[in-house]
Amino acid sequence: MDRSLYEKIIGDIRRKGDITPEQLEIILTDEDGENEEILFENARRVAETVFGREIYLRGLIEFSSFCKNDCYYCGIRRSNKNASRYRLREDEILACCDSGARLGFKTFVLQSGEDPSFSDEDICRIARRIKEAHPDCALTLSIGEKSRESYEAYYKAGADRYLLRHETANEGHYARLHPDSLSCKNRRRCLYDLRDIGYQVGCGIMVGSPGQTMDNIYEDIEFMRRLGPHMIGIGPFIPHRDTPFADEAMGSVSITLRLLAILRLLFPDVLLPATTALGTADGRGREKGILAGANVLMPNLSPPDVRSKYLLYDGKICTGEEAAECIRCLEKRIESIGYRISGSRGDHPDRSGNK
Numbered sequence: 001m002d003r004s005l006y007e008k009i010i011g012d013i014r015r016k017g018d019i020t021p022e023q024l025e026i027i028l029t030d031e032d033g034e035n036e037e038i039l040f041e042n043a044r045r046v047a048e049t050v051f052g053r054e055i056y057l058r059g060l061i062e063f064s065s066f067c068k069n070d071c072y073y074c075g076i077r078r079s080n081k082n083a084s085r086y087r088l089r090e091d092e093i094l095a096c097c098d099s100g101a102r103l104g105f106k107t108f109v110l111q112s113g114e115d116p117s118f119s120d121e122d123i124c125r126i127a128r129r130i131k132e133a134h135p136d137c138a139l140t141l142s143i144g145e146k147s148r149e150s151y152e153a154y155y156k157a158g159a160d161r162y163l164l165r166h167e168t169a170n171e172g173h174y175a176r177l178h179p180d181s182l183s184c185k186n187r188r189r190c191l192y193d194l195r196d197i198g199y200q201v202g203c204g205i206m207v208g209s210p211g212q213t214m215d216n217i218y219e220d221i222e223f224m225r226r227l228g229p230h231m232i233g234i235g236p237f238i239p240h241r242d243t244p245f246a247d248e249a250m251g252s253v254s255i256t257l258r259l260l261a262i263l264r265l266l267f268p269d270v271l272l273p274a275t276t277a278l279g280t281a282d283g284r285g286r287e288k289g290i291l292a293g294a295n296v297l298m299p300n301l302s303p304p305d306v307r308s309k310y311l312l313y314d315g316k317i318c319t320g321e322e323a324a325e326c327i328r329c330l331e332k333r334i335e336s337i338g339y340r341i342s343g344s345r346g347d348h349p350d351r352s353g354n355k
């Protein structure tokens with residue numbers, strides 16, 4: 001596409017904070033690599049205005065690989081008999097936070113499958129213990145769909161943030177990715193409950209998931225505008241060999257990067273991770289993500305001996321190293337592109353360090 005026309009479209013989106021379906025399609029399908037750089041540069045400038053050249057870190061603790069659900073794309077779905085399952089004990093979770101705090105982390109993300117063996121009381125007790133031990137740190141939960149009452153209890157116990165990818169805002173597409181026991185409607189209900197309770201909320205999608213159309217991506221953007229998330233997690237779909245989607249094609253890294261940049265233009269102050277999936281699909285994916293407007297990285301703080309068991313997709317990176325090694329590697333990577341790691345909790349700009 002003609003460069004000046006492309007620049008006009010990007011300027012339009014940036015100025016209005018809005019995008020039309022036609023503009024989305026043009027940007028995601030344009031074949032001119034030089035135009036892509038115009039998009040990324042604009043996204044970088046927006047991110048820099050809000051966050052400077054600082055990248056926030058979230059220490060990820062994957063504490064259980066058991067899940068009662070059977071999402072078709074997921075390597076730890078309950079029907080995958082080849083998955084090795086593990087659960088961390090409460091003290092092990094606390095120890096992960098302690099070592100993360102020693103490394104300078106100010107946010108812990110507790111993530112798991114939907115594992116019924118952790119009751120609400122267990123989650124609340126763990127949240128309280130983490131906040132007592134590390135009152136200066138933010139606690140994020142990513143443990144799936146729950147009732148409003150459960151979300152309220154976790155919030156009261158100290159959880160600050162909650163990640164729950166909506167996966168797709170289109171009901172038909174949702175049904176292509178999930179069994180009948182899960183619904184788009186309930187997923188949305190969870191996200192609105194979380195937001196109303198006061199959490200900093202993260203939603204997100206996989207780019208290139210089976211059956212995804214351009215219209216679906218536009219619906220996702222519209223949904224995000226209605227929800228007003230504080231974080232948006234997107235990464236390319238990567239198939240897992242023991243799922244019904246084993247033979248599906250991987251999502252495109254280039255489209256993921258372009259969508260990251262578009263989200264940065266539309267949501268200037270949203271927290272936008274350069275995801276592990278992006279780093280798995282492309283050796284420099286996380287650096288490229290930051291250069292397309294992302295401002296968050298989520299290194300793994302789980303004990304190295306369990307990491308290779310939390311395989312949501314094939315080939316996942318960073319499953320062997322110690323957390324300290326991961327940090328050194330990430331530090332070098334982001335310094336090589338002119339950014340630095342922030343020492344702060346990295347709250348959404350709307351929030352001032354506390355809920």
Ligand code: SF4
Nearest residue numbers: 067069071074077113
């Ligand atoms: S995507 Fe989440 S809810 Fe679905 S099977 Fe995997 S861990 Fe469970």
